[in-house]
Amino acid sequence: MYLNQIIRTLGTLCTAALLLAAPPLWAHAQQEGSYPEHASSIEGSPEKIAVWFDHAMRLTLFEVTGPDGRVELNNRPGRDMLTRFETTPVAPLAPGEYTVRWRGLAEDGHAMFDEFYFTVR
Template sequence: MQKKTRSLPIVHATLATLLISLAIPALAHEGRTSTSPKDGDTVQDSPAKIGIEFGDVMRITQFEVTGPNGSVPLDGQPSSEQVERYFVKPGEVLSAGNYQVHWRGLSDDGHMMSDGFNFSIEP
C-alpha cells in the first residue's frame, strides 16, 4: 500500500508535464489581430467588406456571416490559399440589426483554429 502512495507524486508530475507540453504549442499561435467592422462596433451603413487580419498566415476553411434575416450571402468563398488577411463583400445590402461572423482555418503548422466576432448596423 505504501508503494502506491509514493508513486502518486510521480504520476501527478508526469501528467502535469504532459499537459503543459501540449498547451505550449497552442499558446504560440497568433489569432486574429483585427476585424472589419471592428468586433462589437455599431456601424451606420451596410459595410462594404467584412473580414479579418491575422498575425500569421492562415488558410481559411469556413467564413460565415449571419444576421437578423439568417445567413448572409457573400461574394467570395474560402480557398486553399494561405493569407494574412481575408475579406469578402456582402452579396446584398445588409439591413439594420446584429451580425455574427464565424471563421475557421488552419494555421501554417496545420492546427485548426476558429473564432468569431460581432457587429451591428444602426436602424
C-alpha cells in the same frame, strides 16, 4: 566537481537550445483585427467584411449571419494560406446584429476558430 560543472553547462546549453527552437511551436495564428471591428456599431451596410491574422492561415469557413439568417457573400476563402481575408455581402445588410464566424488551419497545423460581432444601424 569538474564533472558537475560540465553537466550543468550542458544542461544550460540544452535548455537554451530548446527555448530557441520552441517559439514556432507556440506561435498559433491569432486574429489581429476585423472590419467591422468586434462589438462595433456602424451606420449603414459595411462596404466590406474582413478579418486578418498575425500568421498565415488557410481559412476553411467564413460565415456571416444576421437577423435574416446566413448572409450571401461575393467570395469565399480558397485553399491559399493568407493573413487577410476580405469579402462583400451580395446585397446591403439590413439593420440588426451580425455574427462573423471563421475557422482555419494555421501553418503549424492547428485548427483555429473565432467569431466577432457587429451591429448595423
